Amino acid sequence: MISIMPLPRRRCQEKIKALYFVSSTRHTLTRVECGSFDPRATGRSNVATMQDVANLANVSLATVSFTINNSKPVSPKTRAKVEQAMKELNYRRNAVGSALARGRTHVLALLYPALQHRLSPTSVRFFTSAADQARLRGYNLVLWPMSNEAEAVTELTSSGLVDGVVLMEVQLDDPRVTELSRSNIPFALIGRTRDTTGIPFVDVNFESAVETAVDRLIQLGHTNLVLVDGGGGDQLLGGYGPVARTRKAFGEVTAQRGLSAAIMSGLHSSAGGRDLAKEFAAQHPDTTGVLIMNEHAGPGFVAGLQQAGYRLPRDISVLAIASSVDTASMAEPEMAVLISPADELGRLGVDALIDQIDKKDDPLPQLLIECTYSPGATMGKAPRKKP
Amino acid sequence: MISIMPLPRRRCQEKIKALYFVSSTRHTLTRVECGSFDPRATGRSNVATMQDVANLANVSLATVSFTINNSKPVSPKTRAKVEQAMKELNYRRNAVGSALARGRTHVLALLYPALQHRLSPTSVRFFTSAADQARLRGYNLVLWPMSNEAEAVTELTSSGLVDGVVLMEVQLDDPRVTELSRSNIPFALIGRTRDTTGIPFVDVNFESAVETAVDRLIQLGHTNLVLVDGGGGDQLLGGYGPVARTRKAFGEVTAQRGLSAAIMSGLHSSAGGRDLAKEFAAQHPDTTGVLIMNEHAGPGFVAGLQQAGYRLPRDISVLAIASSVDTASMAEPEMAVLISPADELGRLGVDALIDQIDKKDDPLPQLLIECTYSPGATMGKAPRKKP
DNA sequence: CTGAAAGCGCTTACAG
DNA sequence: CTGAAAGCGCTTACAG
Numbered sequence: 107m108i109s110i111m112p113l114p115r116r117r118c119q120e121k122i123k124a125l126y127f128v129s130s131t132r133h134t135l136t137r138v139e140c141g142s143f144d145p146r147a148t149g150r151s152n153v154a155t156m157q158d159v160a161n162l163a164n165v166s167l168a169t170v171s172f173t174i175n176n177s178k179p180v181s182p183k184t185r186a187k188v189e190q191a192m193k194e195l196n197y198r199r200n201a202v203g204s205a206l207a208r209g210r211t212h213v214l215a216l217l218y219p220a221l222q223h224r225l226s227p228t229s230v231r232f233f234t235s236a237a238d239q240a241r242l243r244g245y246n247l248v249l250w251p252m253s254n255e256a257e258a259v260t261e262l263t264s265s266g267l268v269d270g271v272v273l274m275e276v277q278l279d280d281p282r283v284t285e286l287s288r289s290n291i292p293f294a295l296i297g298r299t300r301d302t303t304g305i306p307f308v309d310v311n312f313e314s315a316v317e318t319a320v321d322r323l324i325q326l327g328h329t330n331l332v333l334v335d336g337g338g339g340d341q342l343l344g345g346y347g348p349v350a351r352t353r354k355a356f357g358e359v360t361a362q363r364g365l366s367a368a369i370m371s372g373l374h375s376s377a378g379g380r381d382l383a384k385e386f387a388a389q390h391p392d393t394t395g396v397l398i399m400n401e402h403a404g405p406g407f408v409a410g411l412q413q414a415g416y417r418l419p420r421d422i423s424v425l426a427i428a429s430s431v432d433t434a435s436m437a438e439p440e441m442a443v444l445i446s447p448a449d450e451l452g453r454l455g456v457d458a459l460i461d462q463i464d465k466k467d468d469p470l471p472q473l474l475i476e477c478t479y480s481p482g483a484t485m486g487k488a489p490r491k492k493p
Numbered sequence: 494m495i496s497i498m499p500l501p502r503r504r505c506q507e508k509i510k511a512l513y514f515v516s517s518t519r520h521t522l523t524r525v526e527c528g529s530f531d532p533r534a535t536g537r538s539n540v541a542t543m544q545d546v547a548n549l550a551n552v553s554l555a556t557v558s559f560t561i562n563n564s565k566p567v568s569p570k571t572r573a574k575v576e577q578a579m580k581e582l583n584y585r586r587n588a589v590g591s592a593l594a595r596g597r598t599h600v601l602a603l604l605y606p607a608l609q610h611r612l613s614p615t616s617v618r619f620f621t622s623a624a625d626q627a628r629l630r631g632y633n634l635v636l637w638p639m640s641n642e643a644e645a646v647t648e649l650t651s652s653g654l655v656d657g658v659v660l661m662e663v664q665l666d667d668p669r670v671t672e673l674s675r676s677n678i679p680f681a682l683i684g685r686t687r688d689t690t691g692i693p694f695v696d697v698n699f700e701s702a703v704e705t706a707v708d709r710l711i712q713l714g715h716t717n718l719v720l721v722d723g724g725g726g727d728q729l730l731g732g733y734g735p736v737a738r739t740r741k742a743f744g745e746v747t748a749q750r751g752l753s754a755a756i757m758s759g760l761h762s763s764a765g766g767r768d769l770a771k772e773f774a775a776q777h778p779d780t781t782g783v784l785i786m787n788e789h790a791g792p793g794f795v796a797g798l799q800q801a802g803y804r805l806p807r808d809i810s811v812l813a814i815a816s817s818v819d820t821a822s823m824a825e826p827e828m829a830v831l832i833s834p835a836d837e838l839g840r841l842g843v844d845a846l847i848d849q850i851d852k853k854d855d856p857l858p859q860l861l862i863e864c865t866y867s868p869g870a871t872m873g874k875a876p877r878k879k880p
Numbered sequence: 881c882t883g884a885a886a887g888c889g890c891t892t893a894c895a896g
Numbered sequence: 897c898t899g900a901a902a903g904c905g906c907t908t909a910c911a912g
Contacts, residue, residue: 152677153651153677198647198648198651198652199652200651200652200653201652201653201654202589202592202593202598202652202653202654203593203653205589206589206590206593211589211654213654215635220621220624220625224617225612225617225620225621230611230612230617233612233636233638234607234612234638237607237638238607246637247638248602248635248636248637248638249620249635249636249638250633250635251620251621251624251634251635251636260585261585264540264585264587265585265586265587265588265589266587266588266589266590267588267589267598267600267654290539290540375819375822376819376820376822376823377818377819377822380822402819405792405823405824405825406822406823408825409823409824409825409827412825413825431764432762432763432764432789433763435762435763435764435767435793436763436792436793436796436823436824437792437796437823438792438795438796438799438800438825440796
């Protein structure tokens, strides 16, 4: 009983148990056993599909799906057959097919602005803690580098490849956020824009961190302070959020407390920190207290100060803001630091995102997390004023 | 002329210009204009599909596809119509549909072992340079955190979500590599296994780096050396490649040159480096030259040495291996360093991967890249032997 | 509890 | 140069 059949485009898909056909892909007249399909026996790629499992288990495709997803009751007997078949074929669900049918990939993207091209140790911690939390809740979170342009965001959100987006390194007026709001996919910010109406975010409470930092220095008798940061980012966009907020808070708090205050910026590198220290020594000879918010530059800055003749903390006190103990500990002496709550931010950012995806209609979270103080050998009493 | 039709499951898909039907999703008797479909006017998600574009441009779905992909000749007139329609609908191709049809997502994964949980500055540079190169060649490369288990690799490679994989942090006998070899998807290593037969990789030439490092110290008169590293990883797997190879090379080179040599390991942190220095001072009082291959611990180690009473480089010389200038510059004094060719490795690793995907059947690349020396203030002549 | 079939949004061999 | 239709690998409303 040989019959020449119209060919399915790529492969035998129906529950026909045995028939002969001319395969356009294999150029032969072949007997094909769909009922006991062994993918390794054919010329094609050796991954089994759900249909293969169904054929082997002698059930329908639908039943296999119900079994795998627990989406409908399946009798123990059937379940056993299906599971046996899956094991035999070493079956793995294809996530792309599933994604197309469901509209879900279970992949989340942590957007990383590639232009800026430095991923600070603190950002790495956002990433790892966010990834952990995502996994805990059944998602994969990947770090997705992209340009700062809104267009790139659109491309990703409309691709269907990810179910949601966490954005880092937010500018005060960030076109990417506008674009995300326009898109249909859920998102959350680590950081925040100027106007946060209706936008879920988690961020460091920079304002309170600055106040804490300044007050700690005041308590030690310092009255002449400098804030060192990493520059404002794109000024057209209102600047990089952390820097803008920190500067503003620094200005306000020092004014309110009646202190002398100035701001300096440098590169995000250790060499940048050394240069900054040289510049600092020249420009601010009377300053005795420094807040530094520039993680990469911190240890270099401390080294540079000492090369410029300062002894720490006798001549000058330095406090790192929104950095980490590990970075602070690279400096000699070890810096005091207001530790960025990076792990918590990563976790909460992912929670905010997944809560939206899973359609809990809780109000959108907007959270500010505090830094915590870790002492170090760079904090000391202000020296007596020079005569 | 009202007719009640059997409903397509989710939406109007055919080229019917206008008809009435009862929508199960919208619970109304509605007039639907498929010919001039405006996604914003309906209740459903506002993303246009290729069918919407085809309807608006009055061409077939296939023609839209040909236009977008330049996969068949299309008349200028038709092309213009299609492009106009795409613009009007703000159309973006859905990557999941495309991926299912083509078997390609154009996404590559850089696998990052989440268990290990530190992404060194050098690894960050792998990532950014790999991502850049991927983009240049038309792919997205994302950093994909996963456990060290082979099972997790299988899950990813069989998901269809990525077209290829670059693996970092390779162990000498790495089950993930075995799993990748078994899978159908292309891969490349940054690093290498013990047996590299048939496996495409790019790696640092640790052997020559060690030789260079030792010889530089010898030239300065040092004869008693210690190698400080970050521990061997999972010993069951033959250990972390860079550490294993470096130790072996260090043993061989120092033996061959007739030097005293020892090896120490510490944590991957600055505090770990400080602890190591203390231990070092106690255990190796006669050593005058140190090779350190532990990026996170470097600056802490240098700081710890000085706290233990060493002056650098008068009493002791330190040379960092496979690290970066930026990390070296966090130490005071700045460390001399054999710079890891991270950018090049990232780029070449991606090239090796994409070459396979794009079916160039060049032989699989197996490349060792040299470190380059950058001077620093931690290298000096060996002190005269103590009496 | 199980199955046939439509649908997700694309690509492409085949036939004009 | 253009189109109708099958297929990619799944999910799920509907009907037993």
